[in-house]
Amino acid sequence: MxxxxxxxxxxxxxxxxxxxxxxxxxxxxxxxxxxxxxxxxxxxxxxxxxxxxxxxxxxxxxxxxxxxxxxxxxxxxxxxxxxxxxxxxxxxxxxxxxxxxxxxxxxxxxxxxxxxxxxxxxxxxxxxxxxxxxxxxxxxxxxxxxxxxxxxxxxxxxxxxxxxxxxxxxxxxxxxxxxxxxxxxxxETSGTPVATAEVRLRAHPSIVWTSLVHIGGLYFVLANVAAGLQTALLERFDVHQWAALVRRTKPRRIRLAPAALRMVLQSDLSADLFDGVESVSSGTAPLPPEDADRFTGRFGVPVLSVYGATEFAGAIVGWDLPLHREWGTTKRGSVGRPFRGVTVRVIDRATGEPLAAGAVGVLEASGAQLPGDSWVRTTDLASVDEDGFLYIHGRVDDAINRGGFTIVPTVIEDALRAHPAVRDASAVAIPDERLGEVPVVAVTIRDGVRCPDPGQLRAWLAQRLARYHLPTEIKIVDELPRTPSMKVSRPAVQALFEPARHTSA
Missing domain, CATH: 3.40.50.980 (Rossmann fold)
Structure with a gap:
């Protein structure tokens, strides 16, 4: 032993x-x-x-x-x-x-x-x-x-x-x-050596700004040491401090969670900041494909989404550059293919039966890095197409049941992010005496633009969504409450809406 x-x-x-x-x-x-x-x-x-x-x-x-x-x-x-x-x-x-x-x-x-x-x-x-x-x-x-x-x-x-x-x-x-x-x-699945005796120190550093209490920070600190890779550590994400570190250390690969990526997009940083950067990896939360397209269009760097969870000890699905060159356009919006040794499938939420390619259901995964020895059920709604590419459609436990109509919050959020004045949005459920639950949304506004009123944003949604998707309240806030990993905290967003009990019209 x-x-x-x-x-x-x-x-x-x-x-x-x-x-x-x-x-x-x-x-x-x-x-x-x-x-x-x-x-x-x-x-x-x-x-x-x-x-x-x-x-x-x-x-x-x-x-x-x-x-x-x-x-x-x-x-x-x-x-x-x-x-x-x-x-x-x-x-x-x-x-x-x-x-x-x-x-x-x-x-x-x-x-x-x-x-x-x-x-x-x-x-x-x-x-x-x-x-x-x-x-x-x-x-x-x-x-x-x-x-x-x-x-x-x-x-x-x-x-x-x-x-x-x-x-x-x-x-x-x-x-x-x-x-x-x-x-x-x-x-080992992600290519970081553990079993090998050979040690080769790497010249290009890896910037770590994600909190070490989050898997995205802790994982990469340990992976950097295992790979012989220098770590450039930031205590927290600040656009200009991060940019100064990029200029000084000249990394080949960069990691930006969706919230941080949007902050970079909304900054005054110039494209030459990314000279020598081969790719930007984005995980921890869903990244709308429009944001990835805008980032690549402005800075000339491909954005490679990954999918994982704390329970999985890191990412299990993602893109690499060769895959992106071949499939990036035709598989827009996908988080990539399963990594070596990982298998995914989608099952029916009610029966547990596997679903056909393209159908939306609950995601399950298996592999050596996952808990247990069998399929692990996630809380994510997903689909897998005929070429093995995974698409995430939201979380089962985030879904809003409005009088029998199921609403995936990202549908509302993505529609609001497409508004030229909106920086970010978070849709959550609050209790309703008649319908059980109704959606409400907190919204942040881009710097330097005229702030629309909630009625204008609701009209924008009414032209793009089914009526049952329309939120009963839209609140404009300075910042969305976030966890240390920069994910939006849905309980904290719900707390923004008082009273806690709602009665629909």
């Missing part, structure tokens, strides 16, 4: 960290950090836990800010075969303390800012967990002075690499266990 640190993924990470320790592994703001900085994090984690009398402690809670110290703690935890318990810095003080209490990590790592938060130390003390501080100095991890004697509770050791949280777009984030086996399969 393999020891935890001898699994293929931890071995691969440690092999890369030791390959050329003085070369640059990470940039953050105006600072650079070598592979030695990350390698030292591995040594410090082992040393500090041994010094605390708990060398076998393996459940490591990390408050994952997009900063070098927490990133080093993440890499060290996986490189030593331990379990990362993801703790979100975006939670309020009470919620963060509740998460720590509920998840019972044996070790808690945070930077000084988070250790100073109300209730943080008390929550860790009640567990008698080992407190460590993440920093950006010579030692990425140091012991944190404690008013208690650390005596971490025993915890069963398994194959879990990351106890991840979902993005929480439809409610409070849930927890998902990503095992070493599944995470390794996800890396």
């Amino acid at each position: 393999l020891l935890p640190a001898d699994r293929p993924l931890p071995l691969r990470l440690r092999r890369v960290l030791a390959h050329a320790p003085e070369t640059i592994a990470l940039t953050f703001e105006d600072r650079v950090f070598s592979w030695e900085y990350l390698r030292r994090g591995v040594e410090e984690l082992d040393r500090l836990l041994a010094a605390a009398g708990a060398p076998d402690a393996h459940r490591v809670g990390i408050v994952l800010r997009n900063r070098p110290g927490p990133l080093a703690a993440l890499v060290a935890t996986v490189a030593t075969g331990r379990e990362v318990v993801v703790l979100s810095p975006f939670h309020g003080d009470v919620a963060l303390a509740q998460d720590i209490a509920a998840l019972s990590p044996q070790v808690v790592v945070a930077d000084a800012e988070d250790w100073d938060r109300d209730g943080m130390a008390g929550a860790v003390a009640r567990l008698a967990a080992i407190p460590l501080e993440a920093g950006e100095g010579e030692r990425p991890l140091t012991a944190r002075a404690a008013q208690w004697t650390p005596a971490p509770r025993p915890a069963e050791r398994g194959d879990v690499a990351v106890l991840m949280q979902t993005s929480g777009t439809t409610g409070r984030p849930k927890r998902v266990e990503l095992t070493y086996t599944k995470l390794t399969a996800a890396f």
Whole structure:
């Protein structure tokens, strides 16, 4: 039986960290950090836990800010075969303390800012967990002075690499266990080496701005290390800071979630920013094909959609450049084909029977990186055409049942985004005494254009949608509420509409 640190993924990470320790592994703001900085994090984690009398402690809670110290703690935890318990810095003080209490990590790592938060130390003390501080100095991890004697509770050791949280777009984030086996399969499926002994450091960096508490941030930080790829880290997405980083680092491939892609589209950035960029990958949320077309038309770079989920340890369907060159025009709006080793199908929502090519139903998937050993049912409505291309039509749990008529919110959202004044839109359901549910929409307006009134936007929709799709209320807001991964938070959008109970006319 393999020891935890001898699994293929931890071995691969440690092999890369030791390959050329003085070369640059990470940039953050105006600072650079070598592979030695990350390698030292591995040594410090082992040393500090041994010094605390708990060398076998393996459940490591990390408050994952997009900063070098927490990133080093993440890499060290996986490189030593331990379990990362993801703790979100975006939670309020009470919620963060509740998460720590509920998840019972044996070790808690945070930077000084988070250790100073109300209730943080008390929550860790009640567990008698080992407190460590993440920093950006010579030692990425140091012991944190404690008013208690650390005596971490025993915890069963398994194959879990990351106890991840979902993005929480439809409610409070849930927890998902990503095992070493599944995470390794996800890396191998996407072409990131794990099993190979050869190490080759890459010259072109990868920009990571997605929060490390989201699969899109955590996955690519670990994948970059496994691939020997330098990470250019941003604490959060800001168009001009991101653009400055693109100009300085000259990446070949860029990742932009749909919300970030639209922010770039609405900026004053020039096309020469993308000189040398081969492609832009977009995932985490549906990307309207019109936005992809506008981006390519303006900046000359193809946009490659991907589809995945936290539960899948990353993407399972997507485009690459050869596929896009051959099929990009004829399969416009598709999120691509399944990756190697992944199979998808669409089933009837009521009977569970597989549907023919082109029919819309509930998406199921199977593959080595997915949970379980059989078909995994998603919450997405989808279709697969005769050439194996996947199209996403919305979420089953987002669908609005208006008196027996099913409304997919993206139909309303896409129609509003086509309005020349609309920047973005989110359609959600609110309760209705007569019809059960009715749609309402929050809308943001482009900078520098005259703001239409809600009646004008409703008239725009009336010319383009069936009558039952028309929202009962349109609210114009400064910004749509979003999760740390920049997905729209539908519960927060629903909270914008008061009273919570509605009576239709």
